[in-house]
Amino acid sequence: MSITLDPVREDGPGQRLRWALADCWTIVRRELTHLVRQPTIIAWQLGFPIVSVLLFVYVFGSAMDVGGTTDYKDFAMPGMFTMTMAFGFMNTAMAVAVDKDRGVIDRFRSMPMAPSAVVTGRGVSDVLHAALDLAVLAGIALVIGWRPGGGIAATLAAFALLLVLRFALIWVGVWIGLRVKNQESAGNLFALAFPFGMISSVFTPPSMMPDWLGAIAMWNPVSSTAGAVRELFGQPMATSGGSWIETHPLLMAVVWPVVVTAVFLPLAVRTYGSLSR
Amino acid sequence: MHHDRPTDHAVLAEGLHKRYGKGPSAKPALSGFDLAVPAGSVYGLLGPNGAGKTTAVRILATLLTADGGRARVGGHDVATQPRLVRRQIGFTGQYAAVDEILSGRQNLEMFGRLFHLGPATARARARELLEQFRLTDAADRVVSGYSGGMRRRLDLAASLVLAPKVLFLDEPTTGLDPRARNEVWDAVRELAAAGTTVLLTTQYLEEADRLADRIAVISAPDGEGGRTIADDTPEALKNRIGGDQVEVVAAGPEHLAAVEKVVARVGRAAPRTEAETLRVSAPVADRVEALTEVARQLRDEAVDVVDLAVRRPTLDEVFLRLTGSPAENTTRSEGADGAGTTSQEVTAA
Numbered sequence: 001m002s003i004t005l006d007p008v009r010e011d012g013p014g015q016r017l018r019w020a021l022a023d024c025w026t027i028v029r030r031e032l033t034h035l036v037r038q039p040t041i042i043a044w045q046l047g048f049p050i051v052s053v054l055l056f057v058y059v060f061g062s063a064m065d066v067g068g069t070t071d072y073k074d075f076a077m078p079g080m081f082t083m084t085m086a087f088g089f090m091n092t093a094m095a096v097a098v099d100k101d102r103g104v105i106d107r108f109r110s111m112p113m114a115p116s117a118v119v120t121g122r123g124v125s126d127v128l129h130a131a132l133d134l135a136v137l138a139g140i141a142l143v144i145g146w147r148p149g150g151g152i153a154a155t156l157a158a159f160a161l162l163l164v165l166r167f168a169l170i171w172v173g174v175w176i177g178l179r180v181k182n183q184e185s186a187g188n189l190f191a192l193a194f195p196f197g198m199i200s201s202v203f204t205p206p207s208m209m210p211d212w213l214g215a216i217a218m219w220n221p222v223s224s225t226a227g228a229v230r231e232l233f234g235q236p237m238a239t240s241g242g243s244w245i246e247t248h249p250l251l252m253a254v255v256w257p258v259v260v261t262a263v264f265l266p267l268a269v270r271t272y273g274s275l276s277r
Numbered sequence: 278m279h280h281d282r283p284t285d286h287a288v289l290a291e292g293l294h295k296r297y298g299k300g301p302s303a304k305p306a307l308s309g310f311d312l313a314v315p316a317g318s319v320y321g322l323l324g325p326n327g328a329g330k331t332t333a334v335r336i337l338a339t340l341l342t343a344d345g346g347r348a349r350v351g352g353h354d355v356a357t358q359p360r361l362v363r364r365q366i367g368f369t370g371q372y373a374a375v376d377e378i379l380s381g382r383q384n385l386e387m388f389g390r391l392f393h394l395g396p397a398t399a400r401a402r403a404r405e406l407l408e409q410f411r412l413t414d415a416a417d418r419v420v421s422g423y424s425g426g427m428r429r430r431l432d433l434a435a436s437l438v439l440a441p442k443v444l445f446l447d448e449p450t451t452g453l454d455p456r457a458r459n460e461v462w463d464a465v466r467e468l469a470a471a472g473t474t475v476l477l478t479t480q481y482l483e484e485a486d487r488l489a490d491r492i493a494v495i496s497a498p499d500g501e502g503g504r505t506i507a508d509d510t511p512e513a514l515k516n517r518i519g520g521d522q523v524e525v526v527a528a529g530p531e532h533l534a535a536v537e538k539v540v541a542r543v544g545r546a547a548p549r550t551e552a553e554t555l556r557v558s559a560p561v562a563d564r565v566e567a568l569t570e571v572a573r574q575l576r577d578e579a580v581d582v583v584d585l586a587v588r589r590p591t592l593d594e595v596f597l598r599l600t601g602s603p604a605e606n607t608t609r610s611e612g613a614d615g616a617g618t619t620s621q622e623v624t625a626a
Contacts, residue, residue: 010360019393026390034378037419103374107435110338110368112360113391276342 020114027121028128031095035129045091046084046136053080056203057144066205066237074235077146078158079202082226084133085166086197089173090189092126096177097186109275119272123170130166134159149234158232161253165225168257171264178271201226205237206246218245221256228253287351287443287474288314288337294345295332295502305502306332310346312493312505314476316442319469321489322478323592325600328495329503330478331371331447337476338368338445351442367436367444371451373428374435375420381407381431382416388435399438406434410464426457433464444468446477450484462488482592486511492592496600507599514595520560521587522594523567527555528581535580543570549594561587 011019035042056064056076064072099105108118138159148155180186199217200206206217217223227249230236237246245252293310296303307329314320324330335341337350339359348355351365375384382403389399407416410430415423420431429449436444446465450458465488469475479485485492491510497503507514523543527536533550536557540548544559544567551557561567564587575582 010358022393023391026387030376030379030387033383037378101372102377103370103372104376106340106370107368107374107388108391109340110363110366111388111391112363112393117391276340 016114020116020120023114023117024120024124026113027117028125031121031125032128035132042132042136046133048087049080049084049137050140052083052203053077053141053144064204066208073144073146074233075230075237076203077141078229078233078235079226080141081134081137081159081162081229082165082200082222083197083202084137085130085162085225086169086200086202086222087193088126088130088133088166089169089176090186090193091129092122092170092173093177093180093189094183094186096122096174097180097183100178101183105275115272119174119268122174123167126170126173127163127167130163131159134162148232150232151234154232154234158229161225161228161232164254164257165221168221168260168264171261171268174268175264175271178268178275196220197222201237218243221252221260224249224252224256285315286313286349287316287318288312288320288349288476290333290337290346290348292346293333293336293343293348295329295336295341295343305497305500307336307343307504308497308502309504310495310502312476312508314443314474314491316474317469317472318490319465319475319477319488321485321492322476322495323480323482323485323492323596324478324495324497324503326480328497328600330495333495333503334445334447334476334478338366339363340368364439365442367439367441369429369432369436369444369446369449371448373425373432375428375431377421378419380417380419381412381423381427384420384431385434385438388438392439394438402438406437409467410434424457425453426460429453429457429461430464433461437468441473443474443476446475448478448480451480458484482596486592494596494599511592514599515590515592517595517598520562520590521564521567522558522590523561523571523587524556524558524584525571525575525582526584527557528583530555532580532582533557535578536575536582539571539574539578539580542574543567555583560590 053076057073061072061076064075066072066075096105105118109115148158150158176189177186180189199213200220200222201217202222206214206223208214209217224245227237227246231249290310290312293307294305295307296305298304310329310333312320312322312333322330322333332341336343337348337355339350339355339362342356350362353361353365355362375381376387379387385403385406386399389402390396392399394402404413404416407413410433412427412431412434415427420428423431433446433449449465450461453461462484465475465477469488475488477484477488489511491508492514493505494507494514495503496506507517509517523540525536525540527533530552533552533555536555537548537550540557540559543561545562546560548557548559568585568587572585575585
């Protein structure tokens with residue numbers, strides 16, 4: 001059997017779009033196959049938030065007073081969902097770094113596939129992966145007694161905002177993954193991700209931190225998403241002074257991801273393009 | 278350059294320039310790289326480490342943009358028509374670029390889909406390639422469990438999904454043990470026999486000598502990028518360094534000095550000694566005369582030797598003469614199968 005494509009003409013724009021979608025789907029299927037083949041990966045990735053929440057709720061929980069009448073469990077669960085989304089960019093960075101390291105990205109680039117599919121496929125599959133993560137975490141949260149109190153529409157909106165944060169951070173992950181030297185350096189990202197996830201309202205209200213740290217935490221995009229989902233779950237955080245950033249979490253949970261995407265999507269695309277320089 | 282009809286050549290590069298970085302600190306990688314690969318040939322690109330072999334192949338495979346010069350692959354310009362070039366090439370880089378978590382079959386089916394084959398065709402083609410590369414038994418195993426040789430074969434198969442006109446192989450056997458290396462060589466020979474044009478870079482002279490119809494030697498003088506300094510058949514390259522060599526292997530280190538003396542007297546030029554292998558060689562004018570003379574003198578002086586021969590120069594000697602530096606790494610790193618390090622047949626001076 002001899003298979004060759006007709007090499008003499010370029011595809012038209014419509015044909016190219018069709019291939020871009022088809023290639024994206026092929027890459028998504030590849031990533032989903034990874035998940036099916038390595039279910040333990042999900043377990044490992046979710047290990048950290050699950051252990052954190054058990055620690056915070058059961059070990060520190062009794063000593064935690066987050067203000068108001070809020071049960072600490074209701075405070076920590078939305079925080080854990082948000083933190084998992086925030087740390088997700090490391091998975092993206094790692095997967096991109098591995099593909100780059102192993103030459104898989106070079107192979108894709110030497111093929112007549114749509115170049116955009118490498119990135120769009122990654123985006124779609126990471127969001128699907130994140131949705132699966134959230135489903136598992138929500139199940140665990142329900143088991144230990146957490147209940148969303150804002151109605152079905154609000155609950156769905158909360159999960160949508162969580163995925164929006166994860167989506168925005170995909171571009172940070174792609175950018176970092178393309179820039180790091182190798183997959184080991186990508187593994188070291190945890191040192192960066194940990195303060196990014198923790199210096200926020202995820203487990204403690206910023207108003208209880210030293211002023212300067214609290215300010216950083218309030219303006220951390222992670223805090224805005226955490227604040228927004230708490231509101232949508234009907235478990236808003238008691239804010240102290242009522243600073244603007246803390247009183248507009250819903251708005252900022254949309255604005256921050258848009259800003260992050262606006263900055264890092266072009267950066268990621270540019271870095272991908274500069275692989276040929 | 279000197280070609281009227283570029284379509285006769287599967288690969289044609291003219292005066293390629295490439296620098297990495299910007300400004301005064303920019304490092305030149307290529308400074309005038311020329312190459313003309315006739316369709317259907319196996320071409321070896323040989324050069325010391327850092328001469329720009331990989332840069333050249335990456336430009337030709339549309340992975341890098343050249344700063345100057347032109348290149349056509351399969352009749353299309355790599356800079357302005359990369360998509361058309363990509364439909365005609367296969368590329369295998371220095372590392373087996375396959376998905377470790379998928380099975381061999383899933384890898385090939387995925388690449389088939391990305392080459393825009395329909396699902397049924399992609400499946401059929403994967404089956405065919407698995408058979409061709411003797412991976413059928415391992416087809417549904419995860420690639421992370423494959424040996425180094427199997428991975429390379431799968432990598433090669435992935436480059437061949439579309440039966441490319443031109444196959445680029447960047448150091449295809451680096452890091453493989455001898456058995457795996459032979460498997461890759463066999464695969465390349467089969468492809469060449471079926472008419473695929475193959476351009477391979479290698480740091481192993483033996484590999485170029487065994488596989489390539491023609492060899493381009495690329496060299497980067499100090500502070501400059503690589504350029505093509507020779508382009509010929511292996512035989513013609515060997516002829517350049519001037520004919521036959523007498524070669525004597527001493528029976529022990531204690532005989533080496535005496536052997537050297539004898540060879541120096543008979544040879545036309547200063548002998549070359551490899552202390553490790555106890556091998557002394559020098560170019561000679563007349564084969565029979567030289568052999569007889571060396572044998573007589575060794576007998577008269579009671580020097581003990583294990584081998585005595587007149588032979589053609591090796592590509593290694595050509596390489597040394599052309600580039601002024603020996604071929605690089607003369608030992609292979611350990612293969613994935615755990616086979617030990619083996620010494621290359623060609624040994625640098």
